[in-house]
Amino acid sequence: MLNKLKDRDSLILVGSVFCLALILWLLALPLSWVPAPIGPAAHQFADAAITTIELTIWSGILGILLGVVAAIGKLSPIPPVRWIADLYVWVIRGTPLLLQILFFYGLSNTAPQLQAPEFWIGVIALSLNVGAYNAEVIRAGINAVARGQVEAARSLGLNSMYTFWDVVLPQAVRISLPPLANNLVALLKDSSLAYTIGVVELTMIYTRVQAESFQPVPVSITTGLVYLVLTTTFTQFASALERKLATGKR
Amino acid sequence: MRDGKPIITVEQVRKSWGAFTALKDVSITFREGEVVCIIGPSGSGKSTLLRTINRLEKQDTGRIVVDGIELDNDLKHIDAVRAEVGMVFQSFNLFSHKTVLDNITLAPRRVRKWSKEKATQVAFELLERVGLSAHAHKYPAQLSGGQQQRVAIARALAMQPKIMLFDEPTSALDPEMVNEVLLVMRDLAKSGMTMLVVTHEMGFAREVADRVIFFDHGNIVEESDNPQQFFSNPSHPRAQAFLSQIKHAS
Ligand SMILES: Nc1ncnc2c1ncn2[C@@H]1O[C@H](COP(=O)(O)OP(=O)(O)O)[C@@H](O)[C@H]1O
Numbered sequence A: 001m002l003n004k005l006k007d008r009d010s011l012i013l014v015g016s017v018f019c020l021a022l023i024l025w026l027l028a029l030p031l032s033w034v035p036a037p038i039g040p041a042a043h044q045f046a047d048a049a050i051t052t053i054e055l056t057i058w059s060g061i062l063g064i065l066l067g068v069v070a071a072i073g074k075l076s077p078i079p080p081v082r083w084i085a086d087l088y089v090w091v092i093r094g095t096p097l098l099l100q101i102l103f104f105y106g107l108s109n110t111a112p113q114l115q116a117p118e119f120w121i122g123v124i125a126l127s128l129n130v131g132a133y134n135a136e137v138i139r140a141g142i143n144a145v146a147r148g149q150v151e152a153a154r155s156l157g158l159n160s161m162y163t164f165w166d167v168v169l170p171q172a173v174r175i176s177l178p179p180l181a182n183n184l185v186a187l188l189k190d191s192s193l194a195y196t197i198g199v200v201e202l203t204m205i206y207t208r209v210q211a212e213s214f215q216p217v218p219v220s221i222t223t224g225l226v227y228l229v230l231t232t233t234f235t236q237f238a239s240a241l242e243r244k245l246a247t248g249k250r
Numbered sequence B: 001m002r003d004g005k006p007i008i009t010v011e012q013v014r015k016s017w018g019a020f021t022a023l024k025d026v027s028i029t030f031r032e033g034e035v036v037c038i039i040g041p042s043g044s045g046k047s048t049l050l051r052t053i054n055r056l057e058k059q060d061t062g063r064i065v066v067d068g069i070e071l072d073n074d075l076k077h078i079d080a081v082r083a084e085v086g087m088v089f090q091s092f093n094l095f096s097h098k099t100v101l102d103n104i105t106l107a108p109r110r111v112r113k114w115s116k117e118k119a120t121q122v123a124f125e126l127l128e129r130v131g132l133s134a135h136a137h138k139y140p141a142q143l144s145g146g147q148q149q150r151v152a153i154a155r156a157l158a159m160q161p162k163i164m165l166f167d168e169p170t171s172a173l174d175p176e177m178v179n180e181v182l183l184v185m186r187d188l189a190k191s192g193m194t195m196l197v198v199t200h201e202m203g204f205a206r207e208v209a210d211r212v213i214f215f216d217h218g219n220i221v222e223e224s225d226n227p228q229q230f231f232s233n234p235s236h237p238r239a240q241a242f243l244s245q246i247k248h249a250s
């Protein structure tokens, strides 16, 4: 029974990755059957969906890493490390994401050495943003790991580094997974703000197509539907992963 | 076994939390190959004594030397002692995200730097010894309490410790599972392992113990080299009262 359940989750995991690839690859086809103004812009929508996903995945991965680092920083016994981590989370969570994106865009224009493609400026701003939210979630997860787990590890002679990497962190991530998945879906939607600095993602296509056609309602509905398909696939992936990692949970 | 050479020396060890003193200048020596059962009312400091011996708690004053290694603030000394001393907890504390096999191989691979093959081979030998080879690839949550505790014993033994500490290893078990764990411990005692066992299992203590220590209010109030005599006729009034309570309960 348990094995069957596990297998079904593996299937959903692989399936949702496969689905995402298929959706991204074939998206232009159904869209091209829709009457103007959508049909003629089908390929633009499809390419933009890929950009949105790329923004989300890059920022998602970097955001997890930043979240882990900042969570460790927040729990550090060294006060200055704690202060830096607290400052980072405080600034990011206390200011609008749009402003953060505009800040990094502006910053990159102040010096030629700082020039970078808009896409990567978007990734930097988005990953710093989601990283701050992830930090809170992972810190809570670390604190929620049972004390006995750490004591068992220490009593076996594992030093504090091994205890953290082999025992505490994997369990903390498992505990944090549902809220981390929420953050990822929120990130996918937040990536729309990257259009303000010229990243050609879904929302940018919305602005372009509706400006050419003067039909904001069907264009925004189409854009919304594409977002829905993407967020739903992500949610499915996250909940399958959560169930799979839950194996062995008490 | 009573003439083995001293392997743990506890001198004038005191441990307090706030105004409450859990260990009041306890001094005792344990010898190589000795099986010592520690009994006493709840809250009398039995766990605290075991936990100071592998530094899960730091004593406030006093000295502890384990196998020639002084437990001071040197992290190397602490890790070295922990690698020599195995501990089995009342609540098992198996790593819930790892399989039985991974629970057992983790510390030998990380601390002893054994290859995966060697660690796995030793793990299977130990699983054989505790009668659980068929369960190597299960997660702790899939096992009964008695099975989990036997895995916990195997995990501690995998580090090839010189000393094993047992803190009420059967207290959290359903009655029908107590024996399977005691059986493993009895075998271990016969093999010559140095064992400190906090337990209320009088039958086990009578049969296996070389020495019985009775704790009360942070002091060792009675110590006997003759468990049979201690259990039938304790000399200290607190021990008499405690033993008659236990006998009535069981
Ligand atoms: N971390 C702690 N903080 C405060 N008090 C503690 C702590 N650990 C143990 N104690 C107290 O120390 C006393 C002895 O505890 P313990 O050694 O666990 O007793 P025993 O194992 O004999 O039941 C208890 O009264 C307990 O409440």
Ligand SMILES: [Mg+2]
Binding pocket: B043, B046, B047, B048, B167, B168
């Ligand atoms: Mg206790």
